[in-house]
Amino acid sequence: xxxxxxxxxxxxxxxxxxxxxxxxxxxxxxxxxxxxxxxxxxxxxxxxxxxxxxxxxxxxxxxxxxxxxxxxxxxxxxxxxxxxxxxxxxxxxxxxxxxxxxxxxxxxxxxxxxxxxxxxxxxxxxxxxxxxxxxxxxxxxxxxxxxxxxxxxxxxxxxxxxxxxxxxxxxxxxxxx
Amino acid sequence: xxxxxxxxxxxxxxxxxxxxxxxxxxxxxxxxxxxxxxxxxxxxxxxxxxxxxxxxxxxxxxxxxxxxxxxxxxxxxxxxxxxxxxxxxxxxxxxxxxxxxxxxxxxxxxxxxxxxxxxxxxxxxxxxxxxxxxxxxxxxxxxxxxxxxxxxxxxxxxxxxxxxxxxxxxxxxxxxxxxxxxxxxxxxxxxxxxxxxxxxxxxxxxxxxxxxxxxxxxxxxxxxxxxxxxxxxxxxxxxxxxxxxxxxxxxxxxxxxxxxxxxxxxxxxxxxxxxxxxxxxxxxxxxxxxxxxxxxxxxxxxxxxxxxxxxxxxxxxxxxxxxxxxxxxxxxxxxxxxxxxxxxxxxxxxxxxxxxxxxxxxxxxxxxxxxxxxxxxxxxxxxxxxxxxxxxxxxxxxxxxxxxxxxxxxxxxxxxxxxxxxxxx
Numbered sequence: 001x002x003x004x005x006x007x008x009x010x011x012x013x014x015x016x017x018x019x020x021x022x023x024x025x026x027x028x029x030x031x032x033x034x035x036x037x038x039x040x041x042x043x044x045x046x047x048x049x050x051x052x053x054x055x056x057x058x059x060x061x062x063x064x065x066x067x068x069x070x071x072x073x074x075x076x077x078x079x080x081x082x083x084x085x086x087x088x089x090x091x092x093x094x095x096x097x098x099x100x101x102x103x104x105x106x107x108x109x110x111x112x113x114x115x116x117x118x119x120x121x122x123x124x125x126x127x128x129x130x131x132x133x134x135x136x137x138x139x140x141x142x143x144x145x146x147x148x149x150x151x152x153x154x155x156x157x158x159x160x161x162x163x164x165x166x167x168x169x170x171x172x173x174x175x176x177x
Numbered sequence: 178x179x180x181x182x183x184x185x186x187x188x189x190x191x192x193x194x195x196x197x198x199x200x201x202x203x204x205x206x207x208x209x210x211x212x213x214x215x216x217x218x219x220x221x222x223x224x225x226x227x228x229x230x231x232x233x234x235x236x237x238x239x240x241x242x243x244x245x246x247x248x249x250x251x252x253x254x255x256x257x258x259x260x261x262x263x264x265x266x267x268x269x270x271x272x273x274x275x276x277x278x279x280x281x282x283x284x285x286x287x288x289x290x291x292x293x294x295x296x297x298x299x300x301x302x303x304x305x306x307x308x309x310x311x312x313x314x315x316x317x318x319x320x321x322x323x324x325x326x327x328x329x330x331x332x333x334x335x336x337x338x339x340x341x342x343x344x345x346x347x348x349x350x351x352x353x354x355x356x357x358x359x360x361x362x363x364x365x366x367x368x369x370x371x372x373x374x375x376x377x378x379x380x381x382x383x384x385x386x387x388x389x390x391x392x393x394x395x396x397x398x399x400x401x402x403x404x405x406x407x408x409x410x411x412x413x414x415x416x417x418x419x420x421x422x423x424x425x426x427x428x429x430x431x432x433x434x435x436x437x438x439x440x441x442x443x444x445x446x447x448x449x450x451x452x453x454x455x456x457x458x459x460x461x462x463x464x465x466x467x468x469x470x471x472x473x474x475x476x477x478x479x480x481x482x483x484x485x486x487x488x489x490x491x492x493x494x495x496x497x498x499x500x501x502x503x504x505x506x507x508x509x510x511x512x513x514x515x516x517x518x519x520x521x522x523x524x525x526x527x528x529x530x531x532x533x534x535x536x537x538x539x540x541x542x543x544x545x546x547x548x549x550x551x552x553x554x555x556x557x558x559x560x561x562x563x564x565x566x567x568x569x570x571x572x573x574x575x576x577x578x579x580x581x582x583x584x585x586x587x588x589x590x591x592x593x594x595x596x597x598x599x600x601x602x
Binding site: 089090093094096097099100101102103104105107108109110111137138140141142144145 | 227511514515518522532534537538539541553555556557568569570571573587588589590591592593594595596598599602
């Protein structure tokens with residue numbers, strides 16, 4: 001709630017979804033969107049549609065092939081040869097423009113925390129901004145230029161970040177405007 | 178654009194793709210590569226942290242004379258009484274403890290580009306393999322006739338935060354009902370394009386909150402238009418009717434002189450005598466150390482390669498933040514933070530063969546007009562045609578609902594928390 005000076009002190013509980021924070025999305029992907037109870041962007045507008053399953057893995061595979069080819073051609077043997085690692089590295093770079101506002105420690109001080117979100121949910125929200133189902137122009141501008149691959153990389157990175165145990169158990173989502 | 182293109186790996190040499198995979202460090206010689214960062218603001222602090230983080234194997238020294246950083250961003254909110262100055266004051270400790278950055282709290286006085294050395298105020302010298310220059314702005318003290326560095330207290334600028342912010346705040350609070358404030362707005366290019374106009378709003382808010390609605394703020398602006406103009410003017414009319422008068426040089430002609438002893442401002446159109454407060458925001462240029470090192474061009478600011486933030490004058494130096502020529506980006510803390518991350522990535526790419534990706538930049542500037550009434554402007558940027566070019570931009574609209582403006586203020590507060598955490602923790 002805003003304080004006497006009109007400021008939001010950052011303790012706002014802006015959770016709109018009852019989504020399990022650490023949903024085992026990789027193991028139970030088939031049912032995860034069904035369980036997610038994805039919100040409407042604005043009253044009276046259509047529901048945000050879940051993204052096709054395994055979208056991020058489609059990209060991941062292609063990059064994995066690229067990477068393996070490079071590794072083979074150079075004799076490089078690394079430890080991070082999985083598609084997930086490739087996505088996370090790219091996602092970490094792309095997240096440079098997120099962390100200026102969305103605190104990487106997962107605290108919400110006026111801008112929602114996005115750390116530890118399940119990947120599908122992360123992508124669905126970005127798509128809803130890209131499609132302008134959600135009205136925040138900052139996020140529309142950010143998401144509007146993100147490709148599916150970039151969204152998947154960001155989602156993989158944010159899903160990989162640890163969530164502080166002290167934070168509330170529900171993810172906080174972008175407030176509706 | 179195919180998937181490979183989206184992941185273009187920027188490398189200068191034909192070294193194998195594999196060597197740049199996932200931060201595998203390359204050992205260059207016997208010792209760690211050395212980076213010196215000059216300036217601990219939004220550009221420098223961010224660059225130092227992002228170069229050092231994740232045990233990058235780079236020896237990073239941050240040269241910044243102040244032990245605490247008072248952010249210029251949100252200093253207008255201190256002026257308006259929305260925040261105490263302590264809330265915009267930050268320590269550097271965590272950069273040392275969490276990232277191993279060496280803090281050197283003295284002024285950098287010169288750069289020897291041939292020897293790749295930075296000379297410090299105590300005469301000592303720091304060697305560098307790469308240098309990040311982020312000194313911010315210097316004020317052009319000779320740009321307003323009759324005003325200079327000696328008159329900073331009589332006619333504060335408060336365009337560098339800290340003591341100046343407190344002086345301006347004290348002077349503002351002392352303005353009597355019916356008193357006249359004269360602001361000399363700066364010519365382009367300058368730090369924080371919406372800043373003068375958010376400041377006008379915060380001045381008016383302070384006067385109004387104290388019941389001093391007979392007071393007036395005269396803005397003498399050498400520009401014909403300014404950032405978020407329609408939004409500010411709508412807000413001034415709504416919240417502070419009759420209290421703000423903005424004039425371009427087409428009306429006031431020019432500033433003929435100011436007299437700090439009598440708080441007088443003489444223009445070609447009118448003379449304002451015994452003003453309750455004169456806020457001089459002069460013309461600006463890149464910090465002295467960058468200009469002295471020959472990193473600036475005739476504009477007074479430093480040209481850079483938009484794909485890397487590397488100085489156009491020296492391949493071993495990067496220039497970020499207000500001192501650089503940022504193309505379509507404004508000179509803002511958000512911009513500096515965004516540029517610093519690109520510079521840091523490229524430095525790591527050069528020194529430890531870390532993975533690099535094509536540069537892209539972001540900025541948003543929020544401005545508080547009145548309690549719970551905040552607007553924003555921003556965009557995304559990429560290197561194009563030799564500059565950092567806007568890809569897409571947005572700005573708040575006039576007539577937005579109070580609820581949206583209130584949410585935008587929550588964003589503003591959240592952004593401050595986010596960027597300062599990104600810089601200092």
